[in-house]
Every structure is written in C-alpha cells, then in structure tokens.
Amino acid sequence: MRMTVAQALVRFLAAQQIERDGERSPFFGGCWGIFGHGNVAGLGQALQQHRDLLPYHLARNEQGMVHAAVGYARQRNRLGTFACTSSVGPGATNMVTGAALATINRLPVLLLPGDTFATRAPHPVLQGLEVPSDGTVSVNDAFRPVTRYFDRVLRPEQLISAALEAMRVLTDPAATGAVCLALPEDVQAEAFDVPEAFLEPRVWTVYRQPPAPEALARAAELIRAARRPLIVAGGGVIYSGATAALAELVNATGIPVAETMAGRGALLSSHPLSLGAVGATGTSAANRLARDADLVIGIGTRWSDFTTASKSAFQDPGVGFVNINVAALDASKHAGLALQADARVTLEALREVLERVEPDWEARAAAEAAGFASEVERVVAPGDGELPSQASVIGAINDAAGELGVVVCAAGSAPGDLHKLWRARDPDGKGYHVEYGYSTMGYEIPGGIGIKLASPEYRVIVLIGDGSYLMLPGELVTAVAEGIDMTIVLADNHGYASIGALSRSVGGQGFGTRYVRGAAPAVDGDQTSALELDLAANAESLGAHVIRARSVEELREALGHDVRGPVVIHVETDRYAGVPDYESWWDVPVAEVSTDERVRAAREAYERARAAQRAYLTPAEAAARGASPLR
Structure with a gap:
C-alpha cells in the first residue's frame, strides 16, 4: 500500500x-x-x-x-x-x-x-x-x-x-x-x-519473568536467617500490580514495609506493619527500623539518594540487601542478591517458603507505625498561625481524596511532606502520584491531565506550589480545552519555599528564593520589595473556575465542589511552617569555609551527619554470616 x-x-x-x-x-x-x-x-x-x-x-x-x-x-x-x-x-x-x-x-x-x-x-x-x-x-x-x-x-x-x-x-x-x-x-x-x-x-x-530457582532459594535462606528484615517497596510493586501479593506476604511473615516515593501506597497505611515513607523524606517509624534492619529487601526500587538518605539510612554493621527488580541495573545495587524478576511472581513464590519474623521485631514495627499515625494527625491539624501550613493543606486533600482520589505533585517542599504525611487508601496504590525521580517543576497539571485520561473514574487533585505553577501555567488552558475534571490546589507561598528552607538549613538565609522586585535581598524575610502576584486571577483568565480559600476550613469546603472541568483552589500558605525531618538526612554539601557563622555551624553539623554515610558493599550472603562491611 x-x-x-x-x-x-x-x-x-x-x-x-x-x-x-x-x-x-x-x-x-x-x-x-x-x-x-x-x-x-x-x-x-x-x-x-x-x-x-x-x-x-x-x-x-x-x-x-x-x-x-x-x-x-x-x-x-x-x-x-x-x-x-x-x-x-x-x-x-x-x-x-x-x-x-x-x-x-x-x-x-x-x-x-x-x-x-x-x-x-x-x-x-x-x-x-x-x-x-x-x-x-x-x-x-x-x-x-x-x-x-x-x-x-x-x-x-x-x-x-x-x-x-x-x-x-x-x-x-x-x-x-x-x-x-x-x-x-x-x-x-x-x-x-x-x-x-x-x-x-x-x-x-508482557510476560511475568520468574526468579531463577537458585536465586529464589538463596533469597529465602537469607530472609529466614535475618532477625530484623525490612521490605522497601518501590514503584515496581505498583507497576507489577503486586500490591495484593505484598500484603499477603506481609500478613504471612510479619515483615514490615517502608516505601519509596514511587512506591508510596504499595501497602495501605491502615495495615499495622505499614511504616510509610523511608529515607530523606521518611517517617520516624520507617527510618528507625531502617537504621536497625539487618537485611533489606528492595522490591522494584532504583535506590535513589532520597530512599537511602544519601546512604545513611541503613546502619546495622552487617546489613545486606536482596533486590527484586526487572532491571539488572537496579537488582545489582548495594552488592545485593539480585532477583531479576517480576515483583508479583517473586512475592508469591517467597510467601510459600518464608517463615514468620521474630515477634519482638514485628511488635516494634507495629508500635512505631501506630505512633507515627498519631503523629500525622497532630501535624496535619489546623494550627494557630495566620496562614495555613502546608501540612494542614495536605490533610484536607487526603480526606477529600478518599479511596478513589489521586494526589498529583512533583516539586518543591510538598513532595517531601506528602511522602511523610499521606495516608494511602487505594488498594491498587494509585492514590499517590508524585514525580520525584526528576522532581520536575511544572509536571503537576499536565501529569494530572494524563492521569484523568487514563483513569476517568478517579478524582484527580493536583497540589502545586506557586513556583511550579508559573513554570507551565499554559497547560491549564489544555485542561480547559479538553474538559478535564480535576481539582488544582494552588498553594501560594510567594516564592521557592523548598529551596528557601534548604538554604536556611545550610547556613544561608533563603537568598534568591522569594519573589521580589529588583535584586534579591540578602534575607528571605525582607518584605520591603515583595512582589505581589494574583495567581488566582491568572488561573481565572486562563479559563479555569477559581475558588479562593483563606483557611483550612474554607479549603475543605472548596474541595467539596461539584463544578465540572478544571477547578483551581487558591490558598496562601505559611512558607516557614515545615514538617519535622524524622531522623533523616540528605547530603547537600555546605561551604567548607565562610565568613558567616551560620554557614560554619552548618558545616560542622554536615560533617557530623556525613560520618554516618557509608558504602553498601557487603554481599548479602556475607552479611548473613556476620561479615564486617567495608566502609
């Protein structure tokens, strides 16, 4: 033809x-x-x-x-x-x-x-x-x-x-x-x-690749020998459709589960052994058990620096890794025993040959998980501040999403707070959609459009900061033209709040992170040249239905709207009200010399934290025999 x-x-x-x-x-x-x-x-x-x-x-x-x-x-x-x-x-x-x-x-x-x-x-x-x-x-x-x-x-x-x-x-x-x-x-x-x-x-x-029998047998032997095993669930669990298989394995063995950014929601937050997020943006529950785990079972994760807290998360002297992944590159990381295989098939096979973990480890995991669930309730509760905190905004979105709602986010401080605070309720792991592999500002609105086209039955709620919104606001016009039913919560904190906080943590003062007229002031809090923008009016001019919310209560009411097409809810948030670090660390080098006392103090703290950083080089089999790791 x-x-x-x-x-x-x-x-x-x-x-x-x-x-x-x-x-x-x-x-x-x-x-x-x-x-x-x-x-x-x-x-x-x-x-x-x-x-x-x-x-x-x-x-x-x-x-x-x-x-x-x-x-x-x-x-x-x-x-x-x-x-x-x-x-x-x-x-x-x-x-x-x-x-x-x-x-x-x-x-x-x-x-x-x-x-x-x-x-x-x-x-x-x-x-x-x-x-x-x-x-x-x-x-x-x-x-x-x-x-x-x-x-x-x-x-x-x-x-x-x-x-x-x-x-x-x-x-x-x-x-x-x-x-x-x-x-x-x-x-x-x-x-x-x-x-x-x-x-x-x-x-x-797409054929489901089974693990090599010898590799499966060796993995089972290592897991049975471990006293404190921990599962780290990545995006591969969800992509494989293995969330039910993961829950069945956990129920049968008592092995607790922590989750990466892409794997958040692989296990329902209501499960007693769901520790939530791990690593640099992790929960206290996950990070405490990660610190003491003697065997880490990575499922469908590429082991990014956020997941490993820049290789400081796992501190047991003989910790070893078993990696279940379809990609050889990821399965071989951290000198782990590589099971290059489909996640669901491998989890189902392991369930048949594993035993229950030691009761003390399981009980500790359940207690830590329950404790952090109470912590989430505390953090997301509306505070006494003049402006809503980002955490309280997340709590309102989480409640509005329910079981068939999906939150979409990508950049700024919101992904880290979402990773810690989100309560996963969708059994298929689709309620949490945060792009953090590349953390791309501007992903949120077009990403939400794609999600809605793929799953019309889901309610799509986009959480986007003002900095990320300004990167690609034109895709709001696309949502209007396509008639996409989605809710966009535009959290306006007048600048780049995430990097402002990072700047302060390394001894800076938020330089160059706030919207101002003219040259950037030396200090973030300087209000003399603040640039006032009406992003709600901008969104309205692009064709969206806009609701202005001035409190968490008004935000919750706005999230109950029944308007068709894209709806933008504008809410001003407190750029300084953060969520605790929960015993985590992320390697961001601090200036080695400076005339600023704050920078010198931050460098000293950096050197102390970096002392916990290590290379994971001990093969899982050697770790199980108690071999000393190479540092």
Missing part, C-alpha cells in the same frame, strides 16, 4: 496493542502535538487524515505534552502511553526535559520530533543547528542521553525497523523510558510502498 512515512507511522501506532495476564488493550491513547514547519505537512496531515484511528490532542507547551503522556503511562502501570510530536527546533528541545523525566522514572513515552531535511537541499533551514565539525547533527541529538532508544529515519524504508525497535523498548518493563524517532520533514511527506503486515494489529505481550 502506498502512503507517506507519516501516514504509515500513524497507522502503525494505532494498531499496536499490549497484553499482560490475558488482558489486552491499545498501547497508545493517542498523540499529543504542536505543529510547526517540521511536522505540520507530515505528521500533521497524517493525524488529520487518520484522526478516527489515533486521537489527536493539542498541548500548549511541548514539555507539558510529554508530562501528560508520562502521567498516563504511570497510571496505566506502564501498559500504555501517548506519542508526542513537535517541529524541529525549540519545539523539539522543549521535550528534552520530559524525556529525561520519563527515562529516569522508567516510564514509556514516544517522542516524534521533526528534523532537518534528509536531502539537505535547503540547508541551513529555519531553526536548524549548524555544527562546524559534524554535518549530521541537529538539535534532536540532545535526546540521545535522555532516551532509552534513539533513531533518525533518513529513508522511508527505515521506518519499519525503527518503529518495531521503538515498540520493543517501550513495552519492555526493564528497558522502558523515553523513545525518540527523529523524522526529517521531507522524509515524513515522502511516499513508499508499505507492507500490509506492518499495518496489521500487533500484540506486545
């Missing part, structure tokens, strides 16, 4: 399906795009011609459309995504941030940027990059380090192999991330004879 490269690609994408556990569905929910000279006559024409096969959605910023695709992919447990197309030039490089976010978070998204002419006849073209030493380079080469697969389709016939390779990576749980197929604008519009088989429905089956 003769058609253009772009037409063939659209037909191909519409025909791709994914299957797991016998359930089959289309892999692509559609295509997001903004058209320019590099894609309007190619992919633009093809999407218009085949709009009945692959729905098209117009974004307002190319970064935002990638975020929407990623939100959709995460909500679908990586069993679906969107394609995203842009012109060559700034439209393409706007997507680079989204590509990095997707790859770091191990989430699939297909990027289809236009590219400069393959013939080079009109070279140099508008928005084309010229590199004196390399005539093959375009701005799209910036995608290479932030994607899991990159190809440039220079001839029509190359589309077939490139598209199939793209699907191989997108549907592989271990290899997935951003995939980029750069499409020269002349090649997009060029016709060729497309094989019929390329356009036929194609099913990509």
Whole structure:
C-alpha cells in the first residue's frame, strides 16, 4: 500500500496493542502535538487524515505534552502511553526535559520530533543547528542521553525497523523510558510502498519473568536467617500490580514495609506493619527500623539518594540487601542478591517458603507505625498561625481524596511532606502520584491531565506550589480545552519555599528564593520589595473556575465542589511552617569555609551527619554470616 512515512507511522501506532495476564488493550491513547514547519505537512496531515484511528490532542507547551503522556503511562502501570510530536527546533528541545523525566522514572513515552531535511537541499533551514565539525547533527541529538532508544529515519524504508525497535523498548518493563524517532520533514511527506503486515494489529505481550530457582532459594535462606528484615517497596510493586501479593506476604511473615516515593501506597497505611515513607523524606517509624534492619529487601526500587538518605539510612554493621527488580541495573545495587524478576511472581513464590519474623521485631514495627499515625494527625491539624501550613493543606486533600482520589505533585517542599504525611487508601496504590525521580517543576497539571485520561473514574487533585505553577501555567488552558475534571490546589507561598528552607538549613538565609522586585535581598524575610502576584486571577483568565480559600476550613469546603472541568483552589500558605525531618538526612554539601557563622555551624553539623554515610558493599550472603562491611 502506498502512503507517506507519516501516514504509515500513524497507522502503525494505532494498531499496536499490549497484553499482560490475558488482558489486552491499545498501547497508545493517542498523540499529543504542536505543529510547526517540521511536522505540520507530515505528521500533521497524517493525524488529520487518520484522526478516527489515533486521537489527536493539542498541548500548549511541548514539555507539558510529554508530562501528560508520562502521567498516563504511570497510571496505566506502564501498559500504555501517548506519542508526542513537535517541529524541529525549540519545539523539539522543549521535550528534552520530559524525556529525561520519563527515562529516569522508567516510564514509556514516544517522542516524534521533526528534523532537518534528509536531502539537505535547503540547508541551513529555519531553526536548524549548524555544527562546524559534524554535518549530521541537529538539535534532536540532545535526546540521545535522555532516551532509552534513539533513531533518525533518513529513508522511508527505515521506518519499519525503527518503529518495531521503538515498540520493543517501550513495552519492555526493564528497558522502558523515553523513545525518540527523529523524522526529517521531507522524509515524513515522502511516499513508499508499505507492507500490509506492518499495518496489521500487533500484540506486545508482557510476560511475568520468574526468579531463577537458585536465586529464589538463596533469597529465602537469607530472609529466614535475618532477625530484623525490612521490605522497601518501590514503584515496581505498583507497576507489577503486586500490591495484593505484598500484603499477603506481609500478613504471612510479619515483615514490615517502608516505601519509596514511587512506591508510596504499595501497602495501605491502615495495615499495622505499614511504616510509610523511608529515607530523606521518611517517617520516624520507617527510618528507625531502617537504621536497625539487618537485611533489606528492595522490591522494584532504583535506590535513589532520597530512599537511602544519601546512604545513611541503613546502619546495622552487617546489613545486606536482596533486590527484586526487572532491571539488572537496579537488582545489582548495594552488592545485593539480585532477583531479576517480576515483583508479583517473586512475592508469591517467597510467601510459600518464608517463615514468620521474630515477634519482638514485628511488635516494634507495629508500635512505631501506630505512633507515627498519631503523629500525622497532630501535624496535619489546623494550627494557630495566620496562614495555613502546608501540612494542614495536605490533610484536607487526603480526606477529600478518599479511596478513589489521586494526589498529583512533583516539586518543591510538598513532595517531601506528602511522602511523610499521606495516608494511602487505594488498594491498587494509585492514590499517590508524585514525580520525584526528576522532581520536575511544572509536571503537576499536565501529569494530572494524563492521569484523568487514563483513569476517568478517579478524582484527580493536583497540589502545586506557586513556583511550579508559573513554570507551565499554559497547560491549564489544555485542561480547559479538553474538559478535564480535576481539582488544582494552588498553594501560594510567594516564592521557592523548598529551596528557601534548604538554604536556611545550610547556613544561608533563603537568598534568591522569594519573589521580589529588583535584586534579591540578602534575607528571605525582607518584605520591603515583595512582589505581589494574583495567581488566582491568572488561573481565572486562563479559563479555569477559581475558588479562593483563606483557611483550612474554607479549603475543605472548596474541595467539596461539584463544578465540572478544571477547578483551581487558591490558598496562601505559611512558607516557614515545615514538617519535622524524622531522623533523616540528605547530603547537600555546605561551604567548607565562610565568613558567616551560620554557614560554619552548618558545616560542622554536615560533617557530623556525613560520618554516618557509608558504602553498601557487603554481599548479602556475607552479611548473613556476620561479615564486617567495608566502609
């Protein structure tokens, strides 16, 4: 069949399906795009011609459309995504941030940027990059380090192999991330004879990989020998659909569970052995048990510095690790025993061969979990301050979300507070959606759009600070245009409160973190040049229904609205009312020399805290025999 490269690609994408556990569905929910000279006559024409096969959605910023695709992919447990197309030039490089976010978070998204002419006849073209030493380079080469697969389709016939390779990576749980197929604008519009088989429905089956029998046996032996085992549940538990299997294992063994950012909600907070968040933004319950655990079972986690509290969280002299992960890179970390396998299959297998942990360890975990549940009630309660605290805002959102509500957040201080304070109520682990692999300001609103498109039955509540809101407010227009029912709680603290607090913790005074007129004042609290912005009016001008809440009580009332479409609830919050650290640490180096006494004191505290940092190098088997770790 003769058609253009772009037409063939659209037909191909519409025909791709994914299957797991016998359930089959289309892999692509559609295509997001903004058209320019590099894609309007190619992919633009093809999407218009085949709009009945692959729905098209117009974004307002190319970064935002990638975020929407990623939100959709995460909500679908990586069993679906969107394609995203842009012109060559700034439209393409706007997507680079989204590509990095997707790859770091191990989430699939297909990027289809236009590219400069393959013939080079009109070279140099508008928005084309010229590199004196390399005539093959375009701005799209910036995608290479932030994607899991990159190809440039220079001839029509190359589309077939490139598209199939793209699907191989997108549907592989271990290899997935951003995939980029750069499409020269002349090649997009060029016709060729497309094989019929390329356009036929194609099913990509995700098989659940079992653990190697020997590895499973060794893991079981190590866990049985441990006196104080701890599970750290990552996003892989949720993506695998293993939340029920995790709960069954915990019920059978009494092993307590702590959770990463991506794994928050892997175990219901009401479970007596649910310790909540672990690491730099962890709970006192999780961090205390992490400190004393002699064996840590990581399930679907990539062991980021926040999870390990910059490798200070696990302090038992002989601590070892067992890692269950589909990705070899993550399974091998911390000299752990690697079970490269599907989380659900492995948890089900372990449940059959493990015994119950020592009663004292289980009882201690339950007591710590219950104690922190009471702490959450204390912290989220409305205070006596003039402005609501961020914690009290989180408490109100948590109550409004219920079981079928999902909170969306990404950057600033809110993710850390959410990680500590959120009470997970969704048994599938979908109530907590915080992008913290890349912590991308501006993810929240487009991410919420993608979540709602993936799961219309969920109530989507976006928590976004004013700094993050100002990064991508235009995607609010997209939500209005798409008719997305979502609630956006805009917490206005007049600047970058998170970095302000971090600045103060390292001896600074919040320099450069507050919205002011002119040069930044030396001290955060200086009000003489404060910049007053009406972000509620801004949101209203973009088409959203806006509610102004001046207290926690008004916020709770506003969260009960029945307005359709995007609703923005503006609430001013206290930028200085933080949540305790709960015995955690994050490695942020402090200036070694300074004329400021506060900085010198912070450096001394930093050196004391860094003394607890260690390299986890003891193999799990050696740790079980009591071998001394290497520091």
